[in-house]
């Protein structure tokens with residue numbers, strides 16, 4: 001009976017979620033990107049929506065159909081995502097940064113297709129803005145900030161380092177070197193931390209089930225932040 005009754009524990013809360021990869025343009029036919037598909041972020045957005053949240057999903061390029069019943073903002077580059085997030089962050093009760101934002105972009109974008117030539121090609125790259133770091137600096141009292149950490153080794157150390165460095169309430173780490181956890185698959189296994197350390201470690205589950213666990217921890221933390 002309880003299963004049939006949907007929890008509405010996010011009713012009226014304004015939730016900002018980012019998902020997917022970003023694309024950094026090299027020339028009219030080429031870009032730099034990564035393996036993220038946006039599935040994990042979409043699953044979190046759906047879970048928040050089903051629990052009553054008013055969700056805005058800022059979504060990088062993906063062939064997947066985005067969920068209905070929420071506001072979708074399509075972006076391409078890290079810079080686009082930065083602007084889309086910063087325009088909306090002041091209104092958000094909680095922000096979940098699932099997106100795999102490119103860390104580097106080409107210093108210059110070529111107007112015309114780059115032609116091949118003898119020998120190697122050097123591509124000069126510069127850092128993109130760290131959106132989550134900026135959100136951590138701007139964070140309002142009571143606002144909930146959740147980051148992700150995609151790692152291939154030393155999950156606990158790197159994830160907690162990101163939590164402290166970016167002033168996060170929660171950080172969700174996944175080992176992206178495992179074939180069935182992480183990029184572009186329907187399953188994931190995550191470890192969730194707050195400043196006191198590890199809160200939960202899930203087994204391999206569907207991304208929707210992982211989303212439910214993450215959102216449950218967000219709910220606990222949100223309630224405690226309001227006290």
Ligand code: CTP
Nearest residue numbers: 097098099101128129130131132147148149150
């Ligand atoms: N992030 C961001 N803006 C960036 C890079 C990352 O907002 N330019 C966010 C991601 O959305 C994620 C978190 O920061 O929630 C951690 O991303 P991750 O790539 O794991 O860590 P980085 O801080 O970029 O460090 P590194 O890639 O060197 O591990």
Ligand code: CA
Nearest residue numbers: 100101102103
């Ligand atoms: Ca990164």
